[in-house]
Amino acid sequence: MTDTATRQLALGQAGGRKAARRHWSEHGWVRFTAPAVLGAAALGLWEAAVHLLDIQPYLLPAPSAILDQLVTAIGGIAQATLATGTNALIGLLLGAVVAVVTAALASRLRWIDQLVAPLVAAIAVVPIVALAPVLQTMYGATSEMPRILVVAIASFVPVFITTLRGLRQVRPVHLDLMRAYGASGWQATRIVTLPGAVPYVFGGLTIASSIAVISAVVAEYFGGLQNGLGSRIASAAAQSGYPRAWAYVVASIVLGLVFYGVTLLAERLASRWAHIPIT
Amino acid sequence: MSAVEVAGVTKVFETRTDTVRALDEVSLTVADGEFVALIGPSGCGKSTLMRLIADLDEPSEGEVRVFGMPARTARLERAYGIAFQQAGLLPWRTVRANVELPLELHGASAAARRARADELVELVGLGDFADHHPDQLSGGMQQRVAIARSLAEHPRLLLMDEPFGALDEMTRERLQGELLRIRTETGAAVVFVTHSIPEAVFLADRVVVMSPRPGRITEIVDIDRPDATADAESMRESDAFFRSVTAVREALHGGGAAAESAATHGASTRGVETR
Numbered sequence: 001m002t003d004t005a006t007r008q009l010a011l012g013q014a015g016g017r018k019a020a021r022r023h024w025s026e027h028g029w030v031r032f033t034a035p036a037v038l039g040a041a042a043l044g045l046w047e048a049a050v051h052l053l054d055i056q057p058y059l060l061p062a063p064s065a066i067l068d069q070l071v072t073a074i075g076g077i078a079q080a081t082l083a084t085g086t087n088a089l090i091g092l093l094l095g096a097v098v099a100v101v102t103a104a105l106a107s108r109l110r111w112i113d114q115l116v117a118p119l120v121a122a123i124a125v126v127p128i129v130a131l132a133p134v135l136q137t138m139y140g141a142t143s144e145m146p147r148i149l150v151v152a153i154a155s156f157v158p159v160f161i162t163t164l165r166g167l168r169q170v171r172p173v174h175l176d177l178m179r180a181y182g183a184s185g186w187q188a189t190r191i192v193t194l195p196g197a198v199p200y201v202f203g204g205l206t207i208a209s210s211i212a213v214i215s216a217v218v219a220e221y222f223g224g225l226q227n228g229l230g231s232r233i234a235s236a237a238a239q240s241g242y243p244r245a246w247a248y249v250v251a252s253i254v255l256g257l258v259f260y261g262v263t264l265l266a267e268r269l270a271s272r273w274a275h276i277p278i279t
Numbered sequence: 280m281s282a283v284e285v286a287g288v289t290k291v292f293e294t295r296t297d298t299v300r301a302l303d304e305v306s307l308t309v310a311d312g313e314f315v316a317l318i319g320p321s322g323c324g325k326s327t328l329m330r331l332i333a334d335l336d337e338p339s340e341g342e343v344r345v346f347g348m349p350a351r352t353a354r355l356e357r358a359y360g361i362a363f364q365q366a367g368l369l370p371w372r373t374v375r376a377n378v379e380l381p382l383e384l385h386g387a388s389a390a391a392r393r394a395r396a397d398e399l400v401e402l403v404g405l406g407d408f409a410d411h412h413p414d415q416l417s418g419g420m421q422q423r424v425a426i427a428r429s430l431a432e433h434p435r436l437l438l439m440d441e442p443f444g445a446l447d448e449m450t451r452e453r454l455q456g457e458l459l460r461i462r463t464e465t466g467a468a469v470v471f472v473t474h475s476i477p478e479a480v481f482l483a484d485r486v487v488v489m490s491p492r493p494g495r496i497t498e499i500v501d502i503d504r505p506d507a508t509a510d511a512e513s514m515r516e517s518d519a520f521f522r523s524v525t526a527v528r529e530a531l532h533g534g535g536a537a538a539e540s541a542a543t544h545g546a547s548t549r550g551v552e553t554r
Contacts, residue, residue: 173365174367177361177363177367179335181381182354182355183384191380195371198371275371
C-alpha cells in the first residue's frame with residue numbers, strides 16, 4: 001500500500017466518524033427540546049391543578065410557591081447542597097478507589113476473591129443507610145465521617161461488582177502475548193487487564209453516582225451534623241414549611257443529576273481520549 | 280545451532296468427557312534462518328505445535344528446545360517474537376506505544392524504546408501512523424503493527440499463527456511480500472502456521488504438511504525457491520511455484536495412511552484453501 005493510499009484510508013474512516021457526529025447534532029434539538037416541552041407542560045398542569053382543585057400545601061405545594069422559596073432561600077440551599085455534595089463526592093471517590101483496588105486484588109489472588117465475595121454479598125443486601133445511626137454514635141454528632149462512610153460503602157458495591165466483571169473479560173490473545181513476553185502477573189494486570197476494565201469501572205461509577213447522592217441525603221435523616229439537604233428537608237417539613245422542604249428536594253434532584261451527568265461526561269471523555277469503546 | 284528442535288512431542292488435551300491427541304510423536308527441526316510453514320486441515324495440531332514452541336502450552340511428552348534452550352527458558356530469555364491471527368493490539372495505546380510494549384515490559388529506557396519503535400513502524404510502512412490508535416487503522420495495517428511489535432527485540436526466531444488469515448486476498452499477498460523482505464533484512468528463522476497452500480509455498484523454504492486425529496507430520500516438502508532478488512509477481516507466476524503448489528496439495532490430499540483414513544470420514548481437507 002502506498003503512503004497516500006493508506007492515509008486516504010485512515011482519513012476516510014475519520015471522515016465517517018465526523019459525519020456520524022454531524023448526523024447526531026442535527027437531531028440534537030429534538031433530543032433536548034422534546035423533554036423540555038414535556039417537563040414544562042407537566043409543571044403547568046401541576047400549577048393549574050393546585051389552584052383549580054385547591055390542593056393544600058402540606059399535600060402538594062404549587063411549583064410557583066416552590067420556585068419562590070428557591071429564590072428567597074437560595075443562599076441556604078446552596079450551602080446545604082454544597083455540604084451534601086461534598087460528602088457524596090468524597091464518599092463516592094473513597095468507595096470507588098477501594099472498590100477498584102479490591103477488585104484488582106480479587107482478580108489476581110484467588111484467596112482474596114473468596115474472602116471478599118461473601119462480604120460484598122452481605123454489604124449489597126444490607127440497607128447501608130441503616131448504618132448511619134450506629135456510625136453517628138461512633139464518630140459523634142459533629143463529624144462528617146458517618147455520612148461519608150455511608151456513601152463510600154454504598155458506592156463500593158456497584159463499582160466493585162462491575163470492575164471485577166471487567167477484569168475477567170481479558171481477551172485470550174492478550175493473555176498469550178503477556179505470557180510470550182514473560183510479563184509478571186502484576187505487569188499483565190497493569191498493562192492489559194486494568195485499562196481493559198475501565199469501561200466497566202465507569203459503568204459501575206454511573207450507578208454509584210446516583211446512589212452516592214441518595215445515600216448522602218438519606219443518611220442525614222438519622223441525626224448528626226444538620227448542615228445538609230436531608231436534615232433541611234426534614235426540619236422544613238417539621239415546621240410546616242412545605243414549599244421550602246420541596247425547594248430542598250429540588251436541590252437534591254439537581255445535585256443527583258449533576259453527579260450522574262458528570263460521570264457520564266467523564267466516561268465519554270475517557271473513552272474518546274483512551275480509545276476504549278463504551279460498553 | 281538449530282533454531283527449533285521438537286523431539287517426539289505428544290500433546291493430549293483432556294476434557295471432562297474426552298481426551299484428544301492434538302499431536303502424536305511429532306519431531307521437527309528448524310535451522311537457524313530457515314522459513315518453515317506448517318500446513319494442514321483444522322485440528323491437525325499445527326497451531327498447537329507452534330504454541331508448544333512458544334511455551335504457551337506444555338507438551339504431554341517429548342521435548343521442545345529453542346536455540347538449544349528448553350522452551351520455557353527460551354521464552355523467558357525472549358528468544359522469539361510472536362504474532363497471531365488477531366493483531367491483539369491494545370486499543371488504548373498508539374501504534375508506537377503498542378510496538379514499544381515488549382521493550383517496556385523488559386525495562387528498556389524510554390529513549391531506546393522510542394527509537395526502536397520508530398524504526399520498526401517505518402520498516403512496516405506505517406511511518407505516518409505512529410501516533411494513530413488501532414481503531415483508526417485497517418485490519419491489514421493493524422497486522423503490520425503486530426508484526427512490527429514481534430520484531431521489537433531483534434528475535435532470531437519469529438512464530439506466526441495465521442497472521443494474515445483474517446485479511447482479504449490482496450492485502451494478504453502484499454503483506455506476504457513484505458514479510459519476505461523483512462525476513463531477508465533480519466535473517467530470522469520463521470515458523471509460520473497457515474491453511475493456505477499458495478501462502479505456504481510463496482513464503483517457506485520447507486512446507487511441513489500435517490494431518491489430524493492424531494496430529495502428525497505426514498510429509499515435508501522442500502520448496503524450490505528462485506533467487507531472492509526475483510520480484511513477488513514473477514515468483515507467483517513461475518513454473519517452480521506451481522510445481523511446489525501441486526506437490527504440497529498432493530501431500531495434503533494423498534499423503535500417508537492417516538490422511539487416507541481421515542479422507543474417508545470426509546474431513547481431510549476441511550479448512551485448507553487451495554486457491
